[in-house]
Amino acid sequence: MTVVGPFGLSVRDQALEADVQAGMAAVEEGLLEATKSEVPFITEAAQHLVRAGGKRFRPLLVMLAAQFGDPYAPGIVPSAVVVELTHLATLYHDDVMDEADVRRGVPSANSRWDNSVAVLTGDFLFARASHILADLGPEAVRVQAEAFERLVTGQILETAGPRDGRDPVDHYMDVLGGKTGSLIAVAGRFGAMMSGADETVVDVLTQYGERLGVAFQLADDVLDIASDSHESGKTPGTDLREGIPTMPVLRLRERVERLGLAEDIALADLLASDLTDDARHAEALARLRVHPALDQARRDTVRYAEDARATLAPLPECDAKAALVELCDAVVHRAG
Numbered sequence: 001m002t003v004v005g006p007f008g009l010s011v012r013d014q015a016l017e018a019d020v021q022a023g024m025a026a027v028e029e030g031l032l033e034a035t036k037s038e039v040p041f042i043t044e045a046a047q048h049l050v051r052a053g054g055k056r057f058r059p060l061l062v063m064l065a066a067q068f069g070d071p072y073a074p075g076i077v078p079s080a081v082v083v084e085l086t087h088l089a090t091l092y093h094d095d096v097m098d099e100a101d102v103r104r105g106v107p108s109a110n111s112r113w114d115n116s117v118a119v120l121t122g123d124f125l126f127a128r129a130s131h132i133l134a135d136l137g138p139e140a141v142r143v144q145a146e147a148f149e150r151l152v153t154g155q156i157l158e159t160a161g162p163r164d165g166r167d168p169v170d171h172y173m174d175v176l177g178g179k180t181g182s183l184i185a186v187a188g189r190f191g192a193m194m195s196g197a198d199e200t201v202v203d204v205l206t207q208y209g210e211r212l213g214v215a216f217q218l219a220d221d222v223l224d225i226a227s228d229s230h231e232s233g234k235t236p237g238t239d240l241r242e243g244i245p246t247m248p249v250l251r252l253r254e255r256v257e258r259l260g261l262a263e264d265i266a267l268a269d270l271l272a273s274d275l276t277d278d279a280r281h282a283e284a285l286a287r288l289r290v291h292p293a294l295d296q297a298r299r300d301t302v303r304y305a306e307d308a309r310a311t312l313a314p315l316p317e318c319d320a321k322a323a324l325v326e327l328c329d330a331v332v333h334r335a336g
Helices: 014-034 040-046 057-068 076-098 115-134 138-160 168-194 199-226 247-259 262-271 278-289 292-311 319-334
Strands: 002-004 009-011
Touching: 014 057, 014 076, 014 115, 014 319, 040 115, 057 076, 057 168, 057 199, 057 319, 076 115, 076 138, 076 168, 115 138, 138 168, 168 199, 168 247, 199 247, 199 278, 199 292, 199 319, 247 262, 247 278, 247 292, 262 278, 278 292, 292 319
Parallel strands: none
Antiparallel strands: 002 009
């Protein structure tokens, strides 16, 4: 077994391993080419996060999904580049909104330069993704446009918060489906679609990507609390500091309403206070790390990863399917 891609995913078949490795290498070349500009400063800013590395989770899913058709079809690598460029663009914008200092173990673009440079660089990456997409045909453009609309809608829903009377956890799951699930669903869809796989296979891999994407983000929620910056490549507790209620916080609030325990109420009050104060932020992070709400968020991650695995049932048994199943396990492992 050879380690391939994010999370140390192991591929058992040598032919599949070779296909995936070659595809991922081609994606890296495509990313560097797509982020070049005649203006050296734009190239530097656009390649800042590309060169910082990353899991390349979405391109990997494109490569595995392509195994259910012709994995050498010409649209596969460009579509993987499109998905990763779109993801990278959202990271530049997210870091501005979150006022994040670190991304992928390096200074975020907004902290290295400023917010304007970060926002405009993200826009540049969106433009380059659209340019590549135009050569992939109108159906690919439509799929990407619909996903991008969902992505932005999810971000707006997160910013606006749940409507009165709406269950906060249900609202949050809608946010995750848009912000994260939609683009990972596109990765599964593009891989299958560009390879010429049957429409039923395309649908299965789209649904799988959506559910795996939600599990992936839930795992990130846990990591934001439970990991240190060396493990995650980001500053721990960023969402806490910004007052963004991720799943561990929402599960704590549920527990407060259900049980009304004094220690839970005290922690909820602390989380609702001004966590820009470093000492208060550190205390909140330490207390949440040992709270049952974090374990509940881990169980949520497992449930969605199991849903993603179950979605794969109609696919034929093969090494690519086994690798997709292992991705579900890897996402759960990230959450501990």
